[in-house]
Amino acid sequence: MVTVARETKEGKQSRSLTHKDEKCVGCGICTDLCPTSSIKLGPILPIARGLLKVDKININKENCVLCGLCASACPFEALEFDIDGVDIKERPEYPKWTDDAEIDEEKCIYCGRCEKACPTEAIYLSRSLPNVEELVRGETELDQEKCIQCGICEELCPAEAITMHRNDIDPSEPNVASSVELDKSKCVYCGVCKRACPVDAIKIVCTTCMEQEDIVTPEIEGCIVLNEDECINCGWCQEICPVDAAKVTKPFEGEIEYTEDFVCKGETCHACEDVCPCNAISIVDGKSVVNPLFCTLCGACAKACPQKGIIIKREKMNLENIRSKSWKRRLSGLTEENS
Amino acid sequence: MSVIIDIEKxxxxxxxxxxxxxxxxxxxxxxxxxxxxxxLHPEKCDDCDLCIQNCPNQAISKEG
Known part of the structure; x- marks a missing residue:
């Protein structure tokens, strides 16, 4: 965390700018916008590959005039700007991002797809499932006297419900196992063990069909949390959710294009893939492919591409309440063609 | 075409x-x-330019 702080307006106001590197994706939007060119983008590819441990941006404290534009425009809330201790996000005169992500718990079926797909691990799921015992019914009987401890049932059991407790081979008590145990919480009464047992030591009766009326419909309870602090509104959860429970509004709207003479080096380079905070890029048939469904149009890939072949075409920026005309002009640079 | 390293830099x-x-x-x-x-092994270079772009000393460039 790096902070630039100063008294301004003849000591009547204190302003501070703080960079939170853990939230920074290295997109370079702040570096493009800074009116005094006080922010430099760091080596984002070596950082993304874990080769260098430095901050993704570098703020020149001497040159920074503490205007707050960078903090207002950072889509990832990696820059925080305070005036007299109040974050400008809380001040009505400053712009507000309207990008957002939410998961509707009413609709969520706790399948966990979004949790696995989320590139920033911003989703937490906990769920409780009923015991198998409550859903299948039957009877088992294992005759330890008949059992010859061959272990065939243990090896075959598809539910891994059978365990043979093997012992050390002892000449005074010649045996290979002390007992065979069947775990009723795992058994589904399929009868494979019974049919395979060479000495007929196992009895299995499935009563699931007979007792169907008594068996409850499985109720899946859970809780899903989307941590806004870690979420970058990439759209993965929305796209992967099978029941439309996740809704994402991205920071920008637009598309990715490539320069006409772009020769993508694919697997040799894959810088774009490595720096993308959204896991939106993959190398397919030796070429970089951005899936627009997951892209936030942040532009980190364009910055990292050594061939300068990626063009971020932002058509709309979901930042509202831009009151200053000069800021509006400056910010409009983001929604024109940038490479 | 391969890269060249400026030994001075x-x-x-x-x-x-x-x-x-x-x-x-x-x-x-x-x-x-x-x-x-x-x-440098020029025969292995695929001209991706990653080294050029990321050299902290800006010591790597293209020939010609």
Missing amino acids: CGKIKDCPGEGLCIKLCEQGALEEVEGEIV
Whole structure:
């Protein structure tokens, strides 16, 4: 965390700018916008590959005039700007991002797809499932006297419900196992063990069909949390959710294009893939492919591409309440063609 | 076409802020460390330019 702080307006106001590197994706939007060119983008590819441990941006404290534009425009809330201790996000005169992500718990079926797909691990799921015992019914009987401890049932059991407790081979008590145990919480009464047992030591009766009326419909309870602090509104959860429970509004709207003479080096380079905070890029048939469904149009890939072949075409920026005309002009640079 | 390393600018591995960052970035094995020196194998270079873009000393460029 790096902070630039100063008294301004003849000591009547204190302003501070703080960079939170853990939230920074290295997109370079702040570096493009800074009116005094006080922010430099760091080596984002070596950082993304874990080769260098430095901050993704570098703020020149001497040159920074503490205007707050960078903090207002950072889509990832990696820059925080305070005036007299109040974050400008809380001040009505400053712009507000309207990008957002939410998961509707009413609709969520706790399948966990979004949790696995989320590139920033911003989703937490906990769920409780009923015991198998409550859903299948039957009877088992294992005759330890008949059992010859061959272990065939243990090896075959598809539910891994059978365990043979093997012992050390002892000449005074010649045996290979002390007992065979069947775990009723795992058994589904399929009868494979019974049919395979060479000495007929196992009895299995499935009563699931007979007792169907008594068996409850499985109720899946859970809780899903989307941590806004870690979420970058990439759209993965929305796209992967099978029941439309996740809704994402991205920071920008637009598309990715490539320069006409772009020769993508694919697997040799894959810088774009490595720096993308959204896991939106993959190398397919030796070429970089951005899936627009997951892209936030942040532009980190364009910055990292050594061939300068990626063009971020932002058509709309979901930042509202831009009151200053000069800021509006400056910010409009983001929604024109940038490479 | 391969890259060229400006020996004047290159800090070698001991003085490189990335301790031989170009070698670490090149997955083609076109840059190699031999006894603290950076050795270039032009035949392995795929012209991805990652080393050029990321050299902390701006010591790498293209011929011509």
